[in-house]
Amino acid sequence: MYDLVEQGEVVEIEGKAMFAVRSRGATFPIMPADELDRLSR
Structure with missing residues (x-):
């Protein structure tokens, strides 16, 4: 799980900043x- 999260990034989806993972051209918010940010404090 941590390896997968490490690959995540913040991307804009429908005007909202989302933490997402991309794979083979698909984006998974x-x-x-x-x-x-709030939860990781």
Whole structure:
């Protein structure tokens, strides 16, 4: 799981910053970037 999260990045999806993982040209949003920031404090 940690290896997968390490590959994640913040991307804009429909005007919202989302933490997401990309694979073979597909983007898989996981959660809003601001929520991730809040939870990781």
